[in-house]
Amino acid sequence: MSVRDILSSENELTHMLGAQQAIVLSTRIRLARNLNDHPFPGWAKSAQRAKVTELCLGALNPMPKFRRAHEVRMEALPELERAALVERHLVSKELSGGKGGAALVSRDQTVSVMINEEDHLRVQVVKGGWHLRAAWHIAEQLDDALSSALPLAYSDRLGFLTACPTNVGTGLRASAMLHLPGLCLAGHMDKVARALGQDGLAVRGWLGEGSDAAGNVFQISNQQTLGLSEDTILRHLSGWVRNVVEQEENARLRLIESEGEKFLDRIARAFGTLRHARLLTSGESMANLSLLRLACDVGMLPEARRATVDRLMIEGQPAHVQLRAGIELDTEARDALRAATTRDTLADFPEPSAPKLS
């Protein structure tokens, strides 16, 4: 089993196996959990971290959810493979760069557990599209299985104890990945992000903390984890996601109505660039693919092509491009290969037509 197997096997996000939606790309639940009587990873010595890894893997591996799971040890992986796992959101940057990190990824890639990240255990459930309750249900079951198998750090008053006070209590971070080109083009995204921030939600870029919003993709998640029940957290996020989706739909309608031919031109230029460019930076590729995705959403391209656009977004990231080549590449070679793959993939795409408003 290698990282290449993980990256090449079909899964919800790259092959549209889950119910797929125009605006919400994916839903994610993360639970932070720790073991009692073991120092947290950031304060532990390497032997202590190694012991935690074995304990956790020993408890997780027999669980039905992890039958034939992919087990990866970060330090045993080449840098490029680690980076590709980060680009896939299967592990975090912190885990990939830290010491003694490991991860267990379920065969269908909907569930992954990071071991020795900031906390001993970070359980993550990902569903394509907007399926918050379904994702939560899986996380809950897994949490029960975990707490039966391992002595988890928990206090009556403070809940699940974590390394950082920002995660204590429920340890729950629920998030939605949203594609918001309408709000971005209309220049309203700052306003939306501010409103979300003031109501206890964090807005981040495509790769989480500290990343920019490449391709107009934003991650919205709860900030508070203590003093609220999971139900309240999920309901609060749900309400806002519905609200933002509605604002995005309105922004798209207004754009199409007010821009007319200019809108078609915008999409056609993006398509032209992707179809013919010889060098494509990751930023340019993401920006143009975002417009192509929008075109699929509003009937300018067949909706069935959206999954292909999504796959290009994921596979156009730097580590993915290099893994495809099989060698490390300099920026220009990377941009050339990205452009070639994009040209090939889009070769049989029809020309964008005028938007169909429903």
Place this chain on the structure above:
Amino acid sequence: MGKTVPCSVCGATATVHLTQIVQGQITKVHLCEGCAEKGGAGDPAVFQLAGVLSQTEIPPTLACPSCGMNDADFRKKGRLGCSACWTALLPALEPLLGKIQCGVHHLGRSPSGVTYSPEQAKMRLDAARREMVEAVQSEDYESAARLRDLIRNLEGQIA
């Protein structure tokens, strides 16, 4: 020229000023360009980080008997050493929790097999009743049904 404000992280002149409102509480963070870039201004985590790091000069007064971390270590790293730190360093953590969280009492799920103390059950019952009202008001009947079961369960435990 206006008055300069020091960066909450490193003390240099701050050029980025952030305000966040959590549950009606206003938190302000001032950052220089370098720290803003490092922490990702616009990323709310920077508030918590800056709040913790700004107090690195205070000498330690508390220490964890289990892992040896003291409150100065925590202020420097922003992370705790082990689960026992949550008891040993709690006086240093409580003011922080008040700022960044929605309260200092857990209202979420517990590990399987854990039962609530009577005070815990009472607090959860009160919270569940409040949530029930909100759920009904927002016509979220799925949550309301779940909460109704939870309320019955908690009432049973208290009785």
